[in-house]
Amino acid sequence: MPPLKSWPLLGAAALLLLGCSTPATAPDDAALTARTAQMMVGSFRDEGQAGVNRLQQDAANAACSQAQGALLPAAQAQAIEQAARQSLRWPSDGRFIGDWREGEKLAQNGRGMTWTDKSTAPAANGGSCYNCHQIAPAEISFGTIGPSLARYGRLRGVSDPASPAARAVVEYTWAKLWNAKASNACSAMPRFGHAGLLDEAQLRHLMALLLDPKSPVNQ
């Protein structure tokens, strides 16, 4: 067993769990929460870029872990979604759409951020999109954890992503990629922009894959 590491922030995380959980936590539940924290600290160690600090949970992850797949109480979900919306950042130059070819490469690429990956820079990361979503119809190897994104732009009536008519769909899609918790508190999708997994240029390429009428997704 690895040596017990000191982990000053764990106390805060445990408190957060108690503070967030509704209905009121039973005493043995609180004890179990504390034992869980102790177990996690005692079981993991740093390896490569993946430090034990990755076990620290923010309010959203703590609440969604506690819920174990059940829906959060509405007020709690709304608070998480609102905080996520406040964290949204729009593209700095106002451009939402990049190159769908680059987007397809990112969507295919499932690498990045593991302890065997050397760099934490967005350039070293893929989007892992096909792991969970159907996207371009030619790719038969796709996951089903997320909804199908085949014909994403076409089904939403986007013929010109730059047009005012497309604005709502374009912004919704950017927000989803940036921080999926903005519209769904316990979304299973990584927060690609918010967590610094992909940079603006990469997100624009994924936007193009989904929304460009020339993208194979919309054929």
Next chain:
Amino acid sequence: MHTRRDLLNRSAQLAGMLASLGLWPGLAQAQAQAGAYNAAAFEAKSLAEVMKALGGSAPVESKDVSLIGPDIAENGAVVPVAAATTLPGVKCLLLLVEKNPAMLAAVFEPSEAVETHIGTRVKMSQSSPVFAVAMLADGRVLYAVKEIKVTLGGCGG
């Protein structure tokens, strides 16, 4: 109590001993052939080059030969394939993967005591046509081909 491994070890030792005395045909033959490994055929980049290295004529597609394999391989590291033919007088059965760095995967030389339907598992670096080739005693070289798709699987990380 004897384990399976003990028994196998023992039989291996026995076989080795017999072979060293020249009494165990299987191994003796393999040893005799050690110099006969056709390196040129296994380095060839095209079907024509493979056939040249093996001294065969130009191959012709035939319904009497089959390549048995899955339509899709979940992992290219292990793809089950077999070469089969119903024709008599088979000298060699070959398995080839067109898009591998070297095309030829395996050459089988079955005797009359073995059915001409032989299977193994190959690696495929990408989706590719896979060939089964039968070289016959009358000099004909016949083939069957099937496209096997290799998919990207797992989390990809």
Next chain:
Amino acid sequence: MKLPPLLAALAALAGLAGTVLAQPGATTAAAAGPAAVTAPSTAPSTADGIAQYRAMLADGNPAELFEAKGEALWQQVRGPKQAALTQCDLGKGPGVVQGAFVELPRWFADTGRVQDLESRLLSCMAQLQGLDAAQIARTPFGQGEQRNLEALVAWIAAASRGLRFQLPQARAEERQAYALGQRAFFYRGGPYDFACATCHGQAGQRVRLQDLPDLTRNPGDGVGFAAWPAYRVSSGELWTMQRRLNDCFRQQRFPYPGFASEVTVALGVYMGVNARGAESVAPGLKR
């Protein structure tokens, strides 16, 4: 031309294959935006193709090579104490191998801990043979003494093939391990916010083309917990449950779980108890 036997078997199988991946793509709570789309079902040809591939590999699992090696290792006199493992107690008494695997992890009086097969083997290798358990735990998978451990696991699991999982939950320590495993299973963290449950919390989902067993319940005979240890085609190695969990945590973008650490054993209890009644096919064959 006569249909070669293997081909004929496949043709027969193709009829069955559709059912394997037939569950529809699960819908998550998240809508897909202003005009949500329903996931089109997978073209049946893909599912058939994969089922065909798996059927063709099913006969001749290279895990057998590891089983044979493990059987020999169990009886081999080794280590500073020059002893075999034949007196190792896997939970059903010293030397009893058959049926032990489907009751692990469980609590052991001599160590005072809940242990899975790998951690129990470490105890036996240390106590009986005088080997250094901590050093083996630090050894990378697939190397040195870990290779021996993997072979032992393959053989011990094979001795319970066809039996059904029935992990004991009689002791408070075993129930506590289940509760902790459940918490660990739903614990979201890391840069991707993933938990075990992100992929394994619902039935009928896939990552790429691989079916994801729902590990919060019994996902069926020979599925999920009941399929490991397994020969991994992609690496050509025998993966124990410890190695399976280790790579799950890597893909989850978590830090590195210690070999036989508390969280890995607790997850084993959680998945194993949920799999109660499932038939073990281990060692299985996996992508």
Next chain:
Amino acid sequence: MADPMRIRAQANGDKTTVRVLMSHEMETGQRKDAAGKLIPAWHIQQVSAALNGKTVLTAQWGPSVAKNPFLQFNLKGAKPGDKVAITWVDNRGERRSDEATVV
């Protein structure tokens, strides 16, 4: 010494199905190690099968046969109790022979 093979030879009427698993890395010579150095090719080159001491099948393999190789073929006319022996030789000159009884 290489680990033993697993050989199963099962008679079914006038046909005996032989399935063989061999323990071998089958390194292609195309892969690089963690340090970026090419891992040298190491693979089985020749296989032979004998029934009661008489060679019935020989094979030559390249590095694209999968790791821990599998071989399947059918013998005509073998009977329960007959001996099937398999031998392989790799490009380092290492060899391994094992034998099984037809059941």
